[in-house]
Amino acid sequence: MFILYKRMLFLLSGCFILLTILGTITHEYGHIAVAKCLGYQNTLHYASMEWSNDFKSDVLKTYDRYRFEIENNLPFKHKNEYVIKIKKINTDELFITLGGVLLTVFIGTAGFVILLFQYYKATNTTSFMKWGLIFLSLFWSREVFNFFKGIINGIFFNKGNYFWGDELKISNHLGCYEGTFSIISGSIGLCIISFLILKIVPLKYRLTFIFSGVLGSISGYIIWMIILGPMILP
Structure with missing residues (x-):
């Protein structure tokens, strides 16, 4: 019989x-770490980050100045130089975007691998450690x-x-079908x-775990994304 343990x-x-809040912040620090390695200044917000430097600013200024020519593929002054710069910006953006995703996935994978090792090797572990590894694995969520x-969003x-x-x-950066990365990572996470x-x-806590996941995730989203986040890291 399944019951809820209050x-x-x-x-x-x-x-x-906590997982919702820490997972969000950790993900953004993954972006920031890569951006810093590439020489960009960073600003952390509650659910995003900004990256910029003089190089990127020059590219944006060129785009603003020659917006019509760029959007209509017309010639303009220093076009070849702009094309080279925009390719670098796009490459940097790919690495920065990957940084957040890979850090999240790495944490989740590390927790899950250790958990699997203990599960199949029947390694003795404390209940606290076991639950800690479960929540590390849930970074995949x-x-x-x-x-x-x-x-x-697509349906409604x-x-x-x-x-x-x-x-x-x-x-999109890799030139793949737009759902490629979402489908692969989402499927792995679901598994x-x-x-x-x-x-x-444990079987007796299974229903409680599912209910707490729904309740805690929604509450965490509201607390961080709507209430605390905009106040602490606007």
């Missing part, structure tokens, strides 16, 4: 709230969220465009979450 529901919901958010708000976020940007629920989370 104390566990409260604790796990709190963990999901961002990929699942982005995948389904894109589909929902923007028909014809079913992909969203950094995953869409990466696919990992399914394994966690069906194999790792």
Whole structure:
């Protein structure tokens, strides 16, 4: 019989709230780390980051000055130089975008691999460590969220465009089908979450875990994206 454990529901919901907030900030620091390595100055916001330097500013100024010529593929002064610069900006943007996604995926993969090792080797571990590894593995849930958010947006708000976020940007930068990265990462994330629920989370806590995931994730989104985030990191 499946029942909800109130104390566990409260604790796990709190963990999901923290996961939502920390996962968002960590993801942005992944972008920032790469941007700094490429020589850009960065500004962290609650759900995004800005990157800029004199090189990028010059490219933007050129675009503003020759917007009509650029958008209509017409000749203009220093066009060849602009084309070379814009290619570098696009390449840098790809690496910066990948930085956030790869850091999130790396954390999730590290937690999941350690968890798998303990599961199949029957390694003794404390309950606290086990739950900690479960929540590290759940960093993959961002990929699942982005995948389904894109589909929902495509169906209800923007028909014809079913992909969203950094995953869409990466696919476009690589010249792939726009859903390539979203589908691959979302599918991997869904498999990992399914394994966690069906194999790792104790049976008696399974329903509580699912309910706390829904409750905590929604609460974390509201708390950080709507209430605290804009106040702390506008």
